Amino acid sequence: MERVTLDLLNTANRGAFVAALGAVMEHAPWVAEEAFGARPFSGVASLYQAMIDVVRNASDERQLVLLRGHPELAGQVAREGSLTADSTAEQGSVGLDRLTEEEFATFRRLNDSYRAKFGFPFIVCVRRHGKDSILRQFSRRLENNISAERETALSEIFHIAALRLDQRVDGPDRLNVHGRLSTHVLDTHAGRPAAGVAIEFCEIMANGTSLVLVRAKTDADGRTERPLISRRPIPIATYELRFAVGDYFTERAVRLAGPRFLDVVPVRFAVAEPEGHYHVPLLVTPWAYSTYRGS
Amino acid sequence: MERVTLDLLNTANRGAFVAALGAVMEHAPWVAEEAFGARPFSGVASLYQAMIDVVRNASDERQLVLLRGHPELAGQVAREGSLTADSTAEQGSVGLDRLTEEEFATFRRLNDSYRAKFGFPFIVCVRRHGKDSILRQFSRRLENNISAERETALSEIFHIAALRLDQRVDGPDRLNVHGRLSTHVLDTHAGRPAAGVAIEFCEIMANGTSLVLVRAKTDADGRTERPLISRRPIPIATYELRFAVGDYFTERAVRLAGPRFLDVVPVRFAVAEPEGHYHVPLLVTPWAYSTYRGS
Amino acid sequence: MERVTLDLLNTANRGAFVAALGAVMEHAPWVAEEAFGARPFSGVASLYQAMIDVVRNASDERQLVLLRGHPELAGQVAREGSLTADSTAEQGSVGLDRLTEEEFATFRRLNDSYRAKFGFPFIVCVRRHGKDSILRQFSRRLENNISAERETALSEIFHIAALRLDQRVDGPDRLNVHGRLSTHVLDTHAGRPAAGVAIEFCEIMANGTSLVLVRAKTDADGRTERPLISRRPIPIATYELRFAVGDYFTERAVRLAGPRFLDVVPVRFAVAEPEGHYHVPLLVTPWAYSTYRGS
């Protein structure tokens, strides 16, 4: 996706403005068109707010058209490859393009129930969720009454728009749409950062299976080269860090009768705030460890 | 199994003595017969030592007969139900009576290689090992030379005999054949023992599967009613404790946005000393925990 | 003090009964005399309750006489050596017999204000408090109105009576008048209890000075031979445990460049429940430690 500067947007004509931002709201270039009048924008946040205001001030009918313009999650349209480019990337990010037949059937059943009850498709900002979390949201929101659910759907659209804007526009400020998840291993046996510890970072599914997202080794400072997740929301999900501390201590010539008391240490936790900072360190000796939510 | 007092053994005639202890060494009542002469015994430990001395002082040929008198592990004899009562219970304790065809084939292959190299069956005190540990021992001991391996096999026979004696004889002392594995949950959020925490205690297999050994809830003192393992050796194996701390804190009205940062906390560790005391506690808040090998 | 069994009290004549228990309430043998009628007692707790009931059912005037029968804390009577034996031991336990002139003057000033406001002396169960806590109670209770303070004074008398009964009577039950304070050192560098750690257990005064109460060394299990406080209430006070972990690790040949990062580790905490169980362990490596209120 080509990025554009806020300065350029502030001086562009209406056509160029809408060409750049028309896809921020799904199948609703009119939102960008009407926001054009609020120029100039002092920052990306005020551009974003202007687009939200356009939607908020639109009539109920127009809002409904906006809601109905969204594709179903994991729906037939996706299967046929007729999603917008944004939606394709978003749904792919959480694996909705790689569902088993059984999962596909579950989504179809939920989609049908939802549309029957509310008259528009289920909308969720998929980049902020793991697959299990999307299914939990789906079931939970089916219990809503229609006005609460319209409000929820709009707020999801605004989450989606924020991420799309963030991908398109460079300005003096950034929208608060990114989280960060990091770790750190401290060797409290030797009193220094633990270097060279192999780490697996996994997502844990509701059915107990796990998916390795990142494999890394700690550096001289006990950290991974990059945060485990950054520059995007952290999907709401359950994760597990697996630290190969047994190998680490053996390589450092700490003599341990086999099998070692601690070998691979699993630390399991869930993320509830996609835009939050999660630092999950490990303080470890061959016989003890602790972990916590740091910052 | 009927238990007998050491006093009774010290005053029994030779026939009764051998009837009580003849099966302590597999298919080798002569060990009990010869130990009879060393009476009276001041404790179970000295009775045990007397039986060891009989074996140690026996000729190489007689020792070889003793070794050859042991059944194969998970062997054809077991399948046909012709094991001694002791061997049946021992092999069953580690699941050798419930092998898959593939595992059975592995054991057969190892048994064949072992017997071909050493001329006697592979002997191990199965109550001191999990299934994976037995297979590791098997492969490792196949690398031994014959004299080292005969010595190893005898020491395993002595482990087996100690446990069989412990099951049969009451005396003023106890053989050191039992380990203990326990846990404890301390709520460092509220500064008191965590009562009512559901715990699963599992054995973790090399292939990643897990077998729930105990399900328990902590009592008012944060402990389980009984130790997780006691009154027997702790099999050498990898274990996992799973503490349902998310439910615990929710029940105690600690408000946590869902999903909870900590839900089920897994603590994975291995046991290397079957007769050791392993205390593996959890100190926990909704946001942090630590664990260690205590005593 | 001679102890007597509850059985004996249940069958004694009135004279012997009052001889044994007359001093449980200060200068008020009539309480024992009237409780005599409630015999037999199934346990020490019911004997205790009977004595409380006598006081509760007494007239206001008689209660006032009871209150006035108590000596001043650290008062002139104590200086002249005319306290009852119980009061002498109790006031000595917290050091009220070893005050500086300045402290003595403070107590006199408080005693005078208190007596002027309430018409009876300040009564507190001194065994349940450190000196600083007594002074805090004194100032705080001077703010009470007279009816609240009479109630408070009675409840202190009942605390005193419980401890005096506990020192005199053996029965099938025990009054809940004792606390316990203990520690434990776990070496999480080596994965075992830390044996031979020198410990100082101190009371910390409000003026910053400290008083060593116990010096001890940990045994093979990482514990002290006896609890640091037991078989009595834990005085409400601030305490500090000082663990000589630097020497411990040096003796265990852990090489540490001097000066050692951790040498004497101070753990400072306060006790608020004299009858509670406080377990304050230390988990320690040469580079890290943790402590908590355990049980």
Place this chain on the structure above:
Amino acid sequence: MERVTLDLLNTANRGAFVAALGAVMEHAPWVAEEAFGARPFSGVASLYQAMIDVVRNASDERQLVLLRGHPELAGQVAREGSLTADSTAEQGSVGLDRLTEEEFATFRRLNDSYRAKFGFPFIVCVRRHGKDSILRQFSRRLENNISAERETALSEIFHIAALRLDQRVDGPDRLNVHGRLSTHVLDTHAGRPAAGVAIEFCEIMANGTSLVLVRAKTDADGRTERPLISRRPIPIATYELRFAVGDYFTERAVRLAGPRFLDVVPVRFAVAEPEGHYHVPLLVTPWAYSTYRGS
């Protein structure tokens, strides 16, 4: 002190060069004069090395003159105010200008013994030590033989020179002469950084007294605004951090019966590497805490 750039030094004439660096070695401008010939220097480290080389290549006699050119620590010269500007600042940094008569006498006695044995004054880079550490060094080095002690004295001169160079010269690189000591408070009761915790950072003297070096409050990230020590070596000494966690939790409406189990938490540790990074965090609930040497 006026700073000069390495570029300027590389192009200055000899007079200006020596004017800028003559005082780097105490009363020995000839070191700068001879180092002048090694220009140009690619960095401050190579300038430093050139000055060291000049000293190393000088004759024994000249080295002895250099050693003898240093003032006594806390000596008569200091009392009379005739130290060089550098020495005045250095000795003042550790309080050697504010000694009691007794301490002054101790230094005089040590200075006399030292000069009698070695023929030159005791030289130490005082910025790298607390007062107690200087006295320990003094006693220990008096045990050295003369050749080992000359070597030790030279290495101290080089430490002093490195710090003086670092204060004078800006170049593309920095000498590794600074340490950093920092802290961080994490509230593991609430799962977030502890903001607003009052901290005292003290030096603990051998006689048990303490000197408050810094008072600070943690910010929203649980850190102090600046590191507790930075941009200088950390004096080798024993320190104590005092965290007012009782007030912190009370302000956060955590209800605690008084007196609070944890009120001011002291964490005592020593620094052995003046150029090291010491991060000493506190993880704390109202009932538990842990600390460690981090990085």
